[in-house]
Amino acid sequence: MTATSAAALPASTEAAPAARRWAAPLWVGALLIILTFLVIYPLLMLFFGAISDSNPVIDGFGKFNPSLTHFIAVLGNENVRLAFFNALVACGGGTILAVVIGLAFSWIVVRTNTPFKGFIAGASMIPLFVPPLVAGVAWSILGSPKTGLLNTALKWSGIDFRFDFYSMSGLILVFGFYYAPYVYMFTASALRNMDPSLEEASEVAGASAFTTLFTVTFPLIAPAILAGSLLSFVVMLGIYGVPAALGAPANISVLTTYIFKLTAWAPPLYNTAAAVAILLMMVTAILVWAQQRVLSGRSFATVAGKAFRPRSLNLGPWRWLTFSLALVYLFVVVVLPTIALVIAAFRRFLFFKDFDAVFDMKAYSWVHFNSIFDNPLTMISIWNTMKVGVITAVVGGVLAFAIGYTINRTQVAGRKSIDLLSTIPVAIPGLVVGVAYLWAWIGLPGGLYGTIWILALAFVARFIPDTVKSLSTSFMQIHKELEEAAWICGRGLLSTIATIMVPLARPGIIASMTLLFVLAVRELGSSLFLYTSDTTVMAVLLLDYYEGGNIGKTAAFSLVQTVILGVLLGITTWLSRGSAESTARAG
Amino acid sequence: MKRRTILAGIAGAAATAALPARAQQDAFGSKELIAAAEKEGGLTLYTADFAETQQEVIREFNKRFPKIKVAMVRAPGGQLITRIKTEAAADKLGADVVNHSDRGLMLEIADLFQDYAPPNAADYRKDALVSPKLWPGVTLGWAIAYNTQLVKNAPKTWMDLTKPEYKDKQIGQVIGPSGGTTWTRIMFERQVLGEDYWKKQAALNIALYPSGAPLSDALVRGEVSIAPLLYNIIFTKIVEGAPAEAIFAPEGVPIVPYADGITKSSKNPNAARLFMNWRLSKEGQTFMINKLGNITSLSEPPAYPKGWDPKVIKVWVPKFEEFDKLRASWMEEWNKTYGYRQ
Numbered sequence: 001m002t003a004t005s006a007a008a009l010p011a012s013t014e015a016a017p018a019a020r021r022w023a024a025p026l027w028v029g030a031l032l033i034i035l036t037f038l039v040i041y042p043l044l045m046l047f048f049g050a051i052s053d054s055n056p057v058i059d060g061f062g063k064f065n066p067s068l069t070h071f072i073a074v075l076g077n078e079n080v081r082l083a084f085f086n087a088l089v090a091c092g093g094g095t096i097l098a099v100v101i102g103l104a105f106s107w108i109v110v111r112t113n114t115p116f117k118g119f120i121a122g123a124s125m126i127p128l129f130v131p132p133l134v135a136g137v138a139w140s141i142l143g144s145p146k147t148g149l150l151n152t153a154l155k156w157s158g159i160d161f162r163f164d165f166y167s168m169s170g171l172i173l174v175f176g177f178y179y180a181p182y183v184y185m186f187t188a189s190a191l192r193n194m195d196p197s198l199e200e201a202s203e204v205a206g207a208s209a210f211t212t213l214f215t216v217t218f219p220l221i222a223p224a225i226l227a228g229s230l231l232s233f234v235v236m237l238g239i240y241g242v243p244a245a246l247g248a249p250a251n252i253s254v255l256t257t258y259i260f261k262l263t264a265w266a267p268p269l270y271n272t273a274a275a276v277a278i279l280l281m282m283v284t285a286i287l288v289w290a291q292q293r294v295l296s297g298r299s300f301a302t303v304a305g306k307a308f309r310p311r312s313l314n315l316g317p318w319r320w321l322t323f324s325l326a327l328v329y330l331f332v333v334v335v336l337p338t339i340a341l342v343i344a345a346f347r348r349f350l351f352f353k354d355f356d357a358v359f360d361m362k363a364y365s366w367v368h369f370n371s372i373f374d375n376p377l378t379m380i381s382i383w384n385t386m387k388v389g390v391i392t393a394v395v396g397g398v399l400a401f402a403i404g405y406t407i408n409r410t411q412v413a414g415r416k417s418i419d420l421l422s423t424i425p426v427a428i429p430g431l432v433v434g435v436a437y438l439w440a441w442i443g444l445p446g447g448l449y450g451t452i453w454i455l456a457l458a459f460v461a462r463f464i465p466d467t468v469k470s471l472s473t474s475f476m477q478i479h480k481e482l483e484e485a486a487w488i489c490g491r492g493l494l495s496t497i498a499t500i501m502v503p504l505a506r507p508g509i510i511a512s513m514t515l516l517f518v519l520a521v522r523e524l525g526s527s528l529f530l531y532t533s534d535t536t537v538m539a540v541l542l543l544d545y546y547e548g549g550n551i552g553k554t555a556a557f558s559l560v561q562t563v564i565l566g567v568l569l570g571i572t573t574w575l576s577r578g579s580a581e582s583t584a585r586a587g
Numbered sequence: 588m589k590r591r592t593i594l595a596g597i598a599g600a601a602a603t604a605a606l607p608a609r610a611q612q613d614a615f616g617s618k619e620l621i622a623a624a625e626k627e628g629g630l631t632l633y634t635a636d637f638a639e640t641q642q643e644v645i646r647e648f649n650k651r652f653p654k655i656k657v658a659m660v661r662a663p664g665g666q667l668i669t670r671i672k673t674e675a676a677a678d679k680l681g682a683d684v685v686n687h688s689d690r691g692l693m694l695e696i697a698d699l700f701q702d703y704a705p706p707n708a709a710d711y712r713k714d715a716l717v718s719p720k721l722w723p724g725v726t727l728g729w730a731i732a733y734n735t736q737l738v739k740n741a742p743k744t745w746m747d748l749t750k751p752e753y754k755d756k757q758i759g760q761v762i763g764p765s766g767g768t769t770w771t772r773i774m775f776e777r778q779v780l781g782e783d784y785w786k787k788q789a790a791l792n793i794a795l796y797p798s799g800a801p802l803s804d805a806l807v808r809g810e811v812s813i814a815p816l817l818y819n820i821i822f823t824k825i826v827e828g829a830p831a832e833a834i835f836a837p838e839g840v841p842i843v844p845y846a847d848g849i850t851k852s853s854k855n856p857n858a859a860r861l862f863m864n865w866r867l868s869k870e871g872q873t874f875m876i877n878k879l880g881n882i883t884s885l886s887e888p889p890a891y892p893k894g895w896d897p898k899v900i901k902v903w904v905p906k907f908e909e910f911d912k913l914r915a916s917w918m919e920e921w922n923k924t925y926g927y928r929q
Contacts, residue, residue, distance in 0.1 A: 146756075147809045248797055249810075261764070261797075263665055270669060349829045350808045353736060375642065435669060442677040449679055529670055532681060533631055533658035544638040544661055549800030549820055551808075 028414040031403060035421040038461035042433065042440040043424065049436070050274035070275035080258060080276065087254040088283075090171045090243065091236040097176025098232045101329065102183025103225065107213070110191040112313045114322040121188075122573055124326075126334045128181040129565040131522045131539065133546060134558040136245025138337035139165050139174050141344055141551075144249075147352065149340060156355035166250040174242055177333045179232040185515065186228035186473055189508050190221035193477045209313060224473050231469060234284050234426050240525075255280055263435075270435055277428060284426060344555035345369070368556040372545075377536055378557070382564070384452060385521055385538040391456040392463070392520040397513040399460060400467035405501065407468070408475040409483070426465035430525025433462060438529040450532045458530055459520040466519060467512045474508025475501075514572045518565060614706060615864045621652070623857035629656035630858040633671065633682035635664040636725060636845075637800075640819065640879055641686070647874050648865050655858050664766055668692050675699050675852070683859040686724060686847045689767035690717045691911055693846035697721065700848035703860065705867040707885075714904045715844035715884035723844035724866040725875065728882035728892075728902065729772050730818040730840070732803070732833040737812040745780050745836045748813065749787035758793040759802050759811030763921040768799070768817060768843045770914060773921055774905050775841035785924045795927055807831055817843070818892060822880025835895050839903040844884045 050070055074080050108114050109121045127135070142150050143165025150163045164170060198220065202212040218225065240256040247254060255276060262273040315322060344350055346364045357363070372378050406412065407419045425433070437458045441448065448454050478501065486496040502509070524539040531540055538561055545553040615621070634641045638661040645657040660681065662670060667687065674680040680699070687693050700720040708722075715723045731748065733741050742748055748758060761769045776784045794811050796802035803820045805811050807829045821833050847866070849859045865871045869889045875881040876890040882902065883889070891897060921927075 144808075144810060244797070249794065251795070263669075348827065349824075350804075351734070351736060351830050352809075375639075377638075377642075435673075438670065438673055442673060442679060449677075450681065528662055528666060531660070533660050540661075541638075547663065547798070547800050548637040548639050549803040549824075550639075551804050 024410075024412045025414075028406070028412050028418065031406060031418050032414065032421070034399070035403075035418065035464075038457070038464070039421050039424050042436040042461070043428070045439040046274050046277065046428065046433070046436040049271050049439070050278050052271065070272045071278075074272060074275045074279065079253065080255075080279075083253045083255050083258045084279070086168070086247075086252055087237060087256075090168060090175060090247075090252075090254060091233050093168075093172035094175025094179060094236050095229050095233040097172060098180040098183050099225065099229045101176060101180035102228060102232075103187050103218070105180065105326065105329070106184045106188035106191055107217075108322045108326055110188050111217075112315050112319060112322055114315065114319045114326065116323070120323075120326045120330065122570065123330050123334055124184060125181050125569060126562070126566065127178045128185075129518055129522075129562055129569070130178065130337070131241060131524075131542060131558060131561070132178070132239045133241030133245065133524075133542070134341065134554070135174060135178050135337065136242040137344075137546070137551065137554060138340045139170070139242075140245050140249075141340040141350065142336055143170060143246075149343070149352070149358070150336075152352055152355045152358070165246055167246075168250075168252060170246050171243060171252065174246060175236050175239075178242070179236055180333075182232040182235065183225070183228035185511055186224040186231070186470060187221055189511055190224035190473060190477065191217070192507065193474065194220060223476055227469050227473055230287055231426070231466060234287065235466075237280060237284070238430060240430075274436075277433075281424075281428060285424075341555045341559055344551050345559050346556075347552065350551055368550075368552040369560075372553055372557050372560070377541055380534075381536045381538045381541045382560075384535055386564075387452055388455050388459065388537060389517045389520045391453070392459040393513040393517040395456060396460040396463060396467055396516045397509065400464060400471050400512060400516075401509065403464070404468050404471040404475055405497070408472050409480075409501070422464050422468050424465070425462050428462075430462065430523065434458075434526040434529040437461070437526055449530075450535070452535050454530050455527060455535060455537065456520075458526040459516075459523055462523065462526055463516055463519045467516050470512045470515055471505070471508055474505040478504050510572055510575060514569065517568070521561070521565060614868050614870070615651075616706065616861050620857055620861055624855075624861040625652070625654040625858075627855040627858040628654060629658065630683040630853075630855040630862055631658045631660065631681050632684045632686060632862070633660045633662075633667060634686040635662065635667045635688055636686055637661075643879060644866065644871075644875065647878075648862060648871075651865065651870075652861065655861065657862065664689055664692070668696070671699070672696060675850075678852075680850055680852045682850050683853040683855050684847065684849055684862055686845060688725075688727075688843060688845050690721070690844065690846040690907065691767065691914075693721055693848070694718055697848075699850055699852075701851045701853070701856070703849050703863065705864050707868060710885050710887070711867075712844075712884050712886050712904070714906075715842075717846060717907055718848075721846035721848045722863065722867055723884040724847035724863065724871075725845040726842055726882045726884045727768065727817045727819055727845075728835070728840045728842045729775075729815055730821070730833040730835050731813065732806055732816045732821045732831055733813045734806055734809055734811075734830055735832050736830045737809055741832070741834070742813060743834065743836070745776070745784075745815075745838045748815070749784065749791070751791065753813060754791040756792060756794045757812045758788070758791060759796055759805055759814040760788075760793050760925070761799050761802055761815075762795050762797060762927050763918050763925070764927075765798050770910070770918070771841050771843050771905050772815060774910065774913065774917065775839065775903050777917065779839055779903060785921060789925045793925075795925065818882070819880035822892070833894075835892070835900050837899055839901050840882070842882050842884070842902045842904055844904070 051067065105120075105124055109117050109124070114120070130138070140148075142148055143163045145151065145162060145164040145166060148163060148165070154161060154163075165174065194217070199212050199216050202216045203209070207215065238256060240260055243252065243254045243257050244260070247257060259273045259276050262269040262276065343358070345368055346366070348363055348365060348367060352358055403418055403422050407415050407422075428436070437454075441454060441457070448457075482500050482504070483496050486500050491499065522539060524543055527537050527540050528543070531537060538557070542554065542557055542561070545557055616624075632641065632645070638659065641659060641661070645659065648657065649655070661667075664687065668689075671680065671682065671685065674682075675696075685693070685700075694717050697718045697720055700718075703720055703722070705722060711723065715726065731742055731745070740752070742750075742753070747753075763769055763773050773785070794805075796805065799817050799820045802811070802814050803816050803824065806814045806816070806821070807824055816833065818833055818835075821831055825831055825833065847863065849856065849863060853859050869885070872881075872883045872885055873889045876883055876888070876892060880892060882892070888897070
């Protein structure tokens with residue numbers, strides 16, 4: 001379908017038969033129908049829930065008694081307002097830190113001759129694969145004011161200073177650490193695809209490397225920086241695990257922890273939760289609108305029809321400084337929490353009388369790993385997760401390519417609506433959207449409910465914005481002249497996409513599909529309502545271990561998950577490097 | 588005391604083992620029921636209990652009935668109810684058996700369950716039942732747990748948890764609104780330990796946790812030193828050698844009888860019936876007490892947890908009417924007293 005309809009897209013087909021002229025509206029219509037099914041229909045269910053007291057499936061639309069009670073209750077509740085304020089502070093601070101780290105990192109990896117760049121690039125993505133709950137748990141093991149490993153070590157070495165990650169600054173730091181890879185992913189691919197001649201021109205004109213960085217390089221990749229920071233901000237807004245583990249002990253409540261309470265209480269208050277979720281969506285809508293205002297009317301095409309290799313700045317001896325900075329970051333973000341998780345996974349119990357107890361080897365064993373692999377659900381969940389991840393990455397990748405191309409490379413009527421519809425899900429918190437999907441799709445004819453496909457469908461819908469945004473960055477940078485050249489040579493649209501767009505955007509496509517896979521593997525909120533005993537996924541099992549109060553098994557299982565994801569990431573990095581090299585050669 | 592517990596356990600096990608094969612079968616169901624259940628070959632259990640705990644139960648059930656496979660769907664309490672209601676409305680309820688801790692919520696959806704009573708129905712406490720369709724397959728009880736490495740002078744009673752020597756975040760507590768199990772405990776505190784119990788305890792500046800599992804973990808790690816916990820949450824950790832201990836207080840043990848039932852839409856009604864019969868049988872209950880740290884709603888318990896002296900310790904079951912009626916207003920007061928933001 002993609003191919004046939006897309007083939008009819010160029011506006012320059014005046015001589016085309018009438019059937020071809022119909023293809024563009026048909027194509028847009030098809031995309032709108034898919035998005036309506038995936039986004040609008042569940043969202044309507046959510047609105048329905050927010051402004052009534054009924055469950056649309058149980059009570060039917062006939063019993064719809066709209067009222068603004070929940071909205072008024074939510075707006076009038078000072079605890080909601082406090083949670084809202086806390087969320088903005090934590091996510092705002094976290095985003096600023098994430099931008100600083102992510103941008104510095106992508107610059108170090110892509111544009112300098114810092115040693116061991118490949119290793120740094122791979123390792124810096126690890127935090128992305130750590131489920132938020134595990135990150136929160138790891139940092140509570142490290143930074144708890146009372147029992148944290150860091151504080152135990154400080155006490156042992158006679159230093160008076162103590163860390164306290166059960167605080168707002170702890171939340172901001174962990175958010176910044178863990179969501180920097182979002183910014184990195186966007187900015188690194190933009191830097192990689194940037195024509196270095198612009199920077200060379202700046203330096204020829206007498207600007208220093210530093211000035212060039214801030215006046216040419218960063219402004220040129222502004223859309224990537226904005227897209228990355230917007231995404232990381234919104235993702236942070238929707239995270240439950242980190243504030244649950246670090247905020248709760250300090251009585252710092254954010255919107256997600258509040259929503260979780262609403263859905264976990266007995267009886268659960270889904271309708272009120274839906275009202276809070278809609279508040280959250282409004283904030284996001286404003287941010288997206290602001291982003292588009294900032295970006296409108298500016299061209300960010302930096303990939304033109306000229307061969308180039310990303311320029312590598314020779315830092316001289318300073319390259320060891322950038323290398324050390326990268327190492328410090330990796331130590332804090334990867335090594336420390338991994339040590340905490342490894343200790344938790346291998347130690348029978350996490351009680352340390354003093355720092356020497358950490359090295360008491362008798363306290364370590366494989367008991368938690370044995371126990372998780374004794375559980376038959378472990379292998380079932382790993383297998384299911386891989387299946388759902390692949391289906392989501394492929395289906396979502398194709399859909400996101402179709403949407404991204406339509407939005408960014410065509411002038412067809414209706415593409416603005418497609419853009420809007422495909423951005424909406426980013427704002428809906430997972431815990432609430434899960435029930436919306438259940439309400440929306442359980443009644444579908446056929447045997448969809450209870451299969452792995454309904455999970456994949458939910459993940460595709462939920463992560464469309466992330467995938468489209470990350471792909472769009474690649475599209476925005478490929479200059480129109482390259483496609484036009486292909487058309488002049490007599491190629492059709494389909495052929496142009498296949499020979500020009502796909503190869504040039506391949507690093508972006510692989511990155512987006514990898515992102516989608518990772519997000520699908522981690523997703524808990526929507527899984528919880530759609531899985532059955534045959535379709536259990538790893539995220540659900542991980543929550544079972546956590547809710548069972550078993551930090552050892554939680555840590556052991558998350559290490560297993562991290563290793564699996566790490567291996568897959570290695571494969572995709574290798575694939576994307578191969579494709580980047582072949583693209584460079586072809587150029 | 589210890590010897591008595593062990594003896595009781597052995598006696599229970601011996602009694603079951605000594606039964607002739609025929610009598611054993613009758614305890615779980617007729618020959619016809621077992622044959623029909625084995626023909627169905629499996630069932631699906633929806634549970635709000637911990638997944639691992641329920642897996643242990645299934646494993647033990649399979650020792651006696653290996654031909655019946657039990658698939659499980661587990662979700663936290665409120666989310667499970669929403670899912671059951673929605674599936675039932677769409678005519679796609681996948682559960683044969685539902686196991687849930689909140690009797691109030693289960694009573695609201697009692698229509699979804701079929702008439703059922705286990706062979707030993709008469710042996711169950713009347714105050715643990717809320718509907719003739721729903722049965723306490725699981726019963727949990729509240730204990731006082733402490734970290735043995737950190738607490739020198741261990742608390743012995745509920746009233747001890749108001750002593751100033753345990754001030755400044757030494758005590759951890761699960762928040763009141765977290766669910767039916769906690770509501771049972773805080774109701775007990777006010778009705779049995781006194782109107783001002785909450786106030787006295789809150790004055791000690793205690794740490795609040797969203798649910799029992801993270802609190803039990805925090806206790807083992809030493810984040811808090813003392814915590815009221817459901818005994819089964821800390822029991823398995825103590826057995827595995829964690830630096831923790833738990834006692835049952837003499838003022839009473841608030842217990843939480845679950846409400847389990849067989850759905851009307853069950854596709855494996857015989858297997859479901861046999862599974863429920865076994866869980867509610869003396870054998871099933873003894874297993875859960877000895878291996879999982881549960882309590883039981885049987886009038887004459889077949890076994891007692893470690894440290895439980897039946898002459899001293901009395902269980903406390905909330906009056907169901909009050910359980911429902913007082914909840915909202917008392918919870919609001921609890922939140923205010925403990926400074927919990929809702």
